[in-house]
Amino acid sequence: MKKLILAFYFALGFFSFQLNAQTLNNIESVEYDPVNDQFLISNGSSIIAQDYTSNALSLFGSARASHGMEVIGENIFVIDGATIRGYSLNDASEIMTLPIAGAQFLNGLTSDKTNMLYATDFSKRQILAIDVTDFTNPSFEVLINNTQLTPNG
DSSP, X not given: OHHXXXXXXXXXXXXXHHHHHTSOOSEEXXXXXXXXTXXXXXXXXXXXXXXXXXXXXXXXXXXXXXXXXXXXXXXXXXXXXXXXXXXXXTTOOEEEEEEOTTXXXXXXXXXXXXXXXXXXXXXXXXXXEEEOSSTTSXXXXXXXXXXXXXXXX
């Protein structure tokens, strides 16, 4: 009987997680996905896709994002803790991973709509330039070392 009750609570927790995973409760950033005509929303550590027409919510694959996001062409780039990740808008597959050594609190992400991303480090008061020309070998450099005031977004 104890095993049956334990299995029930496990199943309830699993289904509750699945429902919560598709609930907007910790929104940090939103980007429009022109490939699929939907909005992508960083929601806690996951990315939720919201259909533009029906407003239906679904998970964007197993993609992760904690803060800023930026669409360039057919890809979305996101901040996931101290890592910049890239995902294909076509199938949500991860196409790039770039750990940012020494990052304290990456927050905002933007681009010049080419292959250059710019990220703010809220705690270190830095702005980083991230070259995503080559997904297998992305690189970054500190563009501004001390913004004096806290960069936010």
